Amino acid sequence: MNELTEIGEFGLIDLIKQDTIHDHGTVVVGIGDDAAVLLPTPRQLQLLTTDMLVESIHFDLTMTTPWQLGYKAIAVNLSDIAAMGGTPRHAVISVALPATTPTEFIINLYQGMKEICREHSVNIVGGDTVSSPQGLVINVTVAGEVEPANLVKRSGAKTGDIIAVTGVLGNSAAGLDLLSVGEWEEYDFAWPLVTAHLTPRPQVKAGTILAAAGATSMDDLSDGLASESHEIAEASNVGIRLYAAQIPLSAELKQAAEKLDKQALDYALYGGEDFQLLFTMEPSNYEMLLADHPDLQLVRIGEIVETSQGVTLVDEEGGVQILEAKGYNHFR
Amino acid sequence: MNELTEIGEFGLIDLIKQDTIHDHGTVVVGIGDDAAVLLPTPRQLQLLTTDMLVESIHFDLTMTTPWQLGYKAIAVNLSDIAAMGGTPRHAVISVALPATTPTEFIINLYQGMKEICREHSVNIVGGDTVSSPQGLVINVTVAGEVEPANLVKRSGAKTGDIIAVTGVLGNSAAGLDLLSVGEWEEYDFAWPLVTAHLTPRPQVKAGTILAAAGATSMDDLSDGLASESHEIAEASNVGIRLYAAQIPLSAELKQAAEKLDKQALDYALYGGEDFQLLFTMEPSNYEMLLADHPDLQLVRIGEIVETSQGVTLVDEEGGVQILEAKGYNHFR
Numbered sequence: 176m177n178e179l180t181e182i183g184e185f186g187l188i189d190l191i192k193q194d195t196i197h198d199h200g201t202v203v204v205g206i207g208d209d210a211a212v213l214l215p216t217p218r219q220l221q222l223l224t225t226d227m228l229v230e231s232i233h234f235d236l237t238m239t240t241p242w243q244l245g246y247k248a249i250a251v252n253l254s255d256i257a258a259m260g261g262t263p264r265h266a267v268i269s270v271a272l273p274a275t276t277p278t279e280f281i282i283n284l285y286q287g288m289k290e291i292c293r294e295h296s297v298n299i300v301g302g303d304t305v306s307s308p309q310g311l312v313i314n315v316t317v318a319g320e321v322e323p324a325n326l327v328k329r330s331g332a333k334t335g336d337i338i339a340v341t342g343v344l345g346n347s348a349a350g351l352d353l354l355s356v357g358e359w360e361e362y363d364f365a366w367p368l369v370t371a372h373l374t375p376r377p378q379v380k381a382g383t384i385l386a387a388a389g390a391t392s393m394d395d396l397s398d399g400l401a402s403e404s405h406e407i408a409e410a411s412n413v414g415i416r417l418y419a420a421q422i423p424l425s426a427e428l429k430q431a432a433e434k435l436d437k438q439a440l441d442y443a444l445y446g447g448e449d450f451q452l453l454f455t456m457e458p459s460n461y462e463m464l465l466a467d468h469p470d471l472q473l474v475r476i477g478e479i480v481e482t483s484q485g486v487t488l489v490d491e492e493g494g495v496q497i498l499e500a501k502g503y504n505h506f507r
Numbered sequence: 508m509n510e511l512t513e514i515g516e517f518g519l520i521d522l523i524k525q526d527t528i529h530d531h532g533t534v535v536v537g538i539g540d541d542a543a544v545l546l547p548t549p550r551q552l553q554l555l556t557t558d559m560l561v562e563s564i565h566f567d568l569t570m571t572t573p574w575q576l577g578y579k580a581i582a583v584n585l586s587d588i589a590a591m592g593g594t595p596r597h598a599v600i601s602v603a604l605p606a607t608t609p610t611e612f613i614i615n616l617y618q619g620m621k622e623i624c625r626e627h628s629v630n631i632v633g634g635d636t637v638s639s640p641q642g643l644v645i646n647v648t649v650a651g652e653v654e655p656a657n658l659v660k661r662s663g664a665k666t667g668d669i670i671a672v673t674g675v676l677g678n679s680a681a682g683l684d685l686l687s688v689g690e691w692e693e694y695d696f697a698w699p700l701v702t703a704h705l706t707p708r709p710q711v712k713a714g715t716i717l718a719a720a721g722a723t724s725m726d727d728l729s730d731g732l733a734s735e736s737h738e739i740a741e742a743s744n745v746g747i748r749l750y751a752a753q754i755p756l757s758a759e760l761k762q763a764a765e766k767l768d769k770q771a772l773d774y775a776l777y778g779g780e781d782f783q784l785l786f787t788m789e790p791s792n793y794e795m796l797l798a799d800h801p802d803l804q805l806v807r808i809g810e811i812v813e814t815s816q817g818v819t820l821v822d823e824e825g826g827v828q829i830l831e832a833k834g835y836n837h838f839r
Binding site: 203204207208209210211212213214215217219220221222223224225226227228229230231232233254255256258259261265267268269270271300301302303305306307308309310312314316318319321326328329393394395410 | 535536539540542543544545546547551552553554555556557558559560561562563565586587588590591593599600601602603632633634635637640641644646648650651653658660661725726727742
């Protein structure tokens with residue numbers, strides 16, 4: 176099998192260049208010049224987000240295929256654009272590769288990236304390929320756009336708003352635990368959890384619908400529900416009351432938690448990388464949204480309260496506990 | 508001294524956030540939400556470029572201060588924007604840091620980044636800080652803008668155009684050699700060369716002037732004159748004839764080359780990271796440009812010829828040799 180040292184940087188760029196442009200009308204110059212040249216949509220705001228994934232910190236090549244890793248490296252950035260109510264448009268990708276990386280590994284890595292970019296009509300318009308003395312590093316930057324009226328920040332939550340999520344929580348963190356323990360393949364419940372961890376689906380379409388429906392604040396659940404609730408509470412200067420009984424947990428998560436001798440709810444609260452959206456909205460708007468979009472898997476999990484009430488969790492017996500900001504820490 | 512493990516990701520973000528916005532009118536949301544939100548200039552094209560620097564591949568912490576490294580990590584991206592005729596606007600910065608990195612190192616790294624961003628009114632609007640199991644990795648993405656009429660690609664050079672550069676070449680590569688050999692501090696000639704290597708000055712202002720003056724193609728000299736000449740020749744489907752006697756070499760470079768037992772011209776041709784601009788232009792436009800901008804250090808080094816003539820170098824005795832595309836390889 177060819178190794179990277181044989182094909183070099185230019186050979187690699189030729190491999191990467193194929194099938195990178197899905198929305199030709201917005202790309203004046205793609206890969207191959209000093210910078211990409213892009214045509215913005217008039218009267219939209221520009222969004223910019225970046226994420227770095229480091230081998231043995233953020234991923235383990237014994238647990239993920241290169242295709243899955245490529246898919247996820249893009250997904251985490253699309254999720255950030257979704258959380259602003261925006262639409263992702265263009266990606267630039269930097270990869271530091273050990274010199275012994277097989278060419279096939281690189282092709283599969285980019286295939287995963289290209290697949291999710293195709294799903295979301297995101298163009299890959301540039302990047303940097305460099306060598307790494309040890310370990311793979313991937314950095315993706317995604318540029319997106321949002322209508323000024325649809326921009327949703329973290330800071331707009333108001334007392335009386337509902338707080339809701341776009342789907343089940345905790346699957347990804349439980350999937351990571353299953354991958355770490357190993358021998359998960361024999362359990363049917365494990366597959367959706369492992370899949371949620373390895374190839375998360377960013378809620379881009381839901382994000383634009385929520386924004387248009389009047390979401391007052393929004394965040395993606397990259398760091399877990401507890402941590403992200405605190406982000407919204409702090410940015411919006413409000414308190415948040417969550418109800419444990421309403422937090423959506425999958426049947427598979429419950430089975431896995433039992434197997435792993437863990438609490439399913441803890442995965443939802445303190446696990447991370449679910450990439451569902453957490454949002455707040457006036458109750459009347461939320462009712463209209465539910466009526467208009469039965470296709471979305473929205474679940475109301477609590478409400479916005481006065482700042483002085485802090486961020487709390489009401490347990491199934493009605494007891495109230497303070498919810499700590501601890502959660503998944505990207506800075507491990 | 509505090510280490511990174513003590514202050515954590517959020518402490519680090521607080522350190523980084525200060526003094527990041529220089530052009531307040533264009534930033535709706537900077538560091539701190541899921542994505543940056545930016546106000547584009549109407550009727551301009553958007554530019555996007557990214558570069559990754561990996562410790563022990565692209566830099567050696569025994570040869571550079573963290574301040575210089577931060578400065579350079581931004582500079583290389585601004586140079587790419589300059590080479591399109593554009594103006595850099597916003598940067599997002601990812602850094603993977605070993606857990607034992609002293610806080611002071613990180614502060615100095617960002618001070619260097621902030622200094623060059625201040626010089627060019629570039630806003631730092633986001634980023635990602637993660638831990639690294641080994642070695643520092645920095646990825647910078649810069650978004651810029653260009654008037655459609657001023658966009659300069661690599662592909663527009665025409666037979667009969669002159670080809671010119673914005674300043675002396677080879678200083679950076681000679682500076683790197685001096686740093687590698689060591690004990691350069693005693694030589695007066697070494698300082699400008701080492702400085703050219705460690706804190707290169709991107710030619711942003713020159714780039715916009717050249718674009719407005721009608722540059723037909725442009726490239727920054729990140730990989731050396733030979734390699735970049737081939738880039739323009741290939742993209743534009745032309746030949747290029749360069750004159751060795753006209754390539755601008757500094758007196759310091761000549762002294763260093765003698766000391767290092769190397770050819771000064773080789774540094775200009777095959778060294779890299781000068782970050783001067785290489786451009787082509789109709790002769791009449793070039794004459795006007797020279798008259799209008801005596802402040803620029805422009806030097807004509809050759810002309811564009813038919814494709815069939817290839818890329819050649821005319822030596823000081825009038826002999827013609829084929830110029831190979833070899834040069835500085837970022838993919839080391």
